[in-house]
Amino acid sequence: xxxDLQKIRAQFPILERQVNGHPLCYLDNAATTFxxxxxxxxxxEFETQYRAxxxxxxxxxxxxxxxxxxxxxxxxxxxxxxxxESEVVFTxxxxxxxxxxxxxxxxxxxxxxxxxxxxLEHHSNFLPWQRLCETRGAKLKLIPVKENxxxxxxxxxxxxxxxxxxxALAQASNVxxxxxxxxxxxxxxxxxxxxxxxxxxxxxxxxPVDLQQxxxxxxxxxxxxxxxxxxxxxxxxxxxxxxxxxxxxVGGGMVERVTATxxxxxxxxxxxxxxxxxxxxxxxxxxxxDWLMGLPWPEIRAHEARLAQLLxxxxxxxxxxxxxxPSTPARLPIFSFDIDGCHPHDLCQVADxxxxxxxxxxxxxxxxxxxxxxxxxxRASAALFNSEAEIExxxxxxxxxxxxxx
Amino acid sequence: MSGLYQEDxxxxxxxxxxxxxxxxxxxxxxxxxPLCGDRVRVQLQLVGAEVGQAVLQVKGCIxxxxxxxxxxxxxxxxxxxxxxxxxxxxxxxxxxxxxxxWPPQGWTALETFRPVGAHKSRHQxxxxxxxxxxxxLTQEExxxxx
Numbered sequence: 001x002x003x004d005l006q007k008i009r010a011q012f013p014i015l016e017r018q019v020n021g022h023p024l025c026y027l028d029n030a031a032t033t034f035x036x037x038x039x040x041x042x043x044x045e046f047e048t049q050y051r052a053x054x055x056x057x058x059x060x061x062x063x064x065x066x067x068x069x070x071x072x073x074x075x076x077x078x079x080x081x082x083x084x085e086s087e088v089v090f091t092x093x094x095x096x097x098x099x100x101x102x103x104x105x106x107x108x109x110x111x112x113x114x115x116x117x118x119x120l121e122h123h124s125n126f127l128p129w130q131r132l133c134e135t136r137g138a139k140l141k142l143i144p145v146k147e148n149x150x151x152x153x154x155x156x157x158x159x160x161x162x163x164x165x166x167x168a169l170a171q172a173s174n175v176x177x178x179x180x181x182x183x184x185x186x187x188x189x190x191x192x193x194x195x196x197x198x199x200x201x202x203x204x205x206x207x208p209v210d211l212q213q214x215x216x217x218x219x220x221x222x223x224x225x226x227x228x229x230x231x232x233x234x235x236x237x238x239x240x241x242x243x244x245x246x247x248x249x250v251g252g253g254m255v256e257r258v259t260a261t262x263x264x265x266x267x268x269x270x271x272x273x274x275x276x277x278x279x280x281x282x283x284x285x286x287x288x289x290d291w292l293m294g295l296p297w298p299e300i301r302a303h304e305a306r307l308a309q310l311l312x313x314x315x316x317x318x319x320x321x322x323x324x325x326p327s328t329p330a331r332l333p334i335f336s337f338d339i340d341g342c343h344p345h346d347l348c349q350v351a352d353x354x355x356x357x358x359x360x361x362x363x364x365x366x367x368x369x370x371x372x373x374x375x376x377x378x379r380a381s382a383a384l385f386n387s388e389a390e391i392e393x394x395x396x397x398x399x400x401x402x403x404x405x406x
Numbered sequence: 407m408s409g410l411y412q413e414d415x416x417x418x419x420x421x422x423x424x425x426x427x428x429x430x431x432x433x434x435x436x437x438x439x440p441l442c443g444d445r446v447r448v449q450l451q452l453v454g455a456e457v458g459q460a461v462l463q464v465k466g467c468i469x470x471x472x473x474x475x476x477x478x479x480x481x482x483x484x485x486x487x488x489x490x491x492x493x494x495x496x497x498x499x500x501x502x503x504x505x506x507x508w509p510p511q512g513w514t515a516l517e518t519f520r521p522v523g524a525h526k527s528r529h530q531x532x533x534x535x536x537x538x539x540x541x542x543l544t545q546e547e548x549x550x551x552x
Binding site: 343344345346349350360361362369374375376404405 | 410411416438441442443444445465466467468469525528531
């Protein structure tokens with residue numbers, strides 16, 4: 001399939017919207033992306049043709065729903081290049097995945113042990129570990145950031161010690177768009193026998209993931225951030241590590257046998273999917289990832305790099321703008337910035353008047369905001385369906401916003 | 407444009423007011439808006455149960471700063487029930503449900519914020535300084551929330 005931006009955009013009906021009399025210019029993809037028509041069609045098909053609970057009934061609709069749900073699991077495994085679909089657990093999102101993991105790994109962390117995260121983590125990959133350390137008497141250590149919000153990996157070897165049990169890191173920052181080289185993390189973890197947990201929520205929409213190369217022991221992401229539905233996400237784990245995780249939620253669908261006094265849980269990863277799962281959502285996620293797999297990724301990556309270049313260049317030309325993150329445009333097209341005399345909330349409000357959707361706030365990364373000495377930033381985050389014209393629309397809106405606000 | 411950033415609101419936000427109390431601090435409180443990062447730090451000097459002097463420092467948007475500055479210029483002589491009543495009245499106005507007694511006596515300048523009513527996501531920006539003052543007045547001693 002050749003890259004045709006207009007054909008891709010045509011698959012997103014919401015892009016036809018007008019906002020405040022202007023064409024919608026949606027640049028809040030780090031918060032949530034849109035879903036293409038095939039994903040939208042999958043909901044309707046499920047609801048009108050084979051809505052049923054999964055892995056429970058023998059009637060025709062139940063069989064079809066179960067097959068579609070498991071096919072989604074296979075599609076996730078394929079997108080991640082996982083060894084087996086049995087390594088894929090459906091959750092409600094990255095937050096649930098990380099909480100499940102922190103709960104499940106608790107026995108590996110004792111008083112005096114250490115968990116290493118970074119200062120720029122999203123709260124979903126920060127708070128579960130902070131709470132784990134509090135409850136286990138362990139120490140939470142942070143890879144610091146430099147003044148421009150880049151992680152200071154020079155301190156990694158000093159931070160990882162014989163007491164380090166878990167290293168949890170974002171594959172890409174939701175604030176700065178920086179993609180992190182995980183090889184040093186894997187190397188440092190192997191030196192001391194620590195597990196590597198990777199938050200893939202931001203990276204996963206920017207191309208297929210290769211878990212055979214990434215160096216992660218666990219990987220989590222959310223469906224709604226990769227063109228899929230809300231309410232569904234994935235926790236991937238190496239088979240032998242998943243097998244050791246205790247059940248987090250207990251209830252229907254994850255037991256071999258329950259008596260009045262005892263329960264025996266399933267050995268498989270189904271043990272970690274208690275209750276009726278988000279069936280339609282998981283199916284939609286599978287469709288989204290299949291759709292992504294079919295895209296011409298070399299061209300898509302070049303397109304996103306072009307968008308990042310335009311953002312980097314255009315933002316730096318604005319007087320009084322401080323850009324956070326890598327000094328080169330070689331990053332995901334996610335840019336956070338601060339403009340003298342213009343609070344992010346106000347900037348976003350005025351930008352909205354011109355149809356431009358941005359995000360102002362702390363981006364669920366308050367430790368990073370503290371490290372940068374700000375309470376909030378403005379963030380523009382592009383996706384593969386954004387155009388160069390939309391970047392120009394953003395830059396024009398920012399200039400206009402500054403005129404209004406200063 | 408929506409009228410949110412009209413000159414009256416911007417002028418309020420840009421007022422140069424005292425940044426420190428002249429005298430001791432009787433009550434102090436810092437309140438954050440967890441959604442957007444606006445932060446209001448309130449310091450109060452009391453005369454009995456009433457505010458004698460107030461300083462509100464804001465790291466936040468224009469709307470939050472404007473509201474905080476208005477409070478700083480008007481709040482002298484108010485006690486906790488009085489501030490609560492003004493805040494409640496203000497919140498009702500923003501929802502388009504103000505009563506017959508609107509605006510509160512001495513607070514007609516709150517009408518400046520009427521355009522904020524149409525933007526529900528911004529109500530908290532202008533109410534946050536009031537909430538910070540209320541929290542400060544309910545403290546028994548001068549303590550910083552952080």
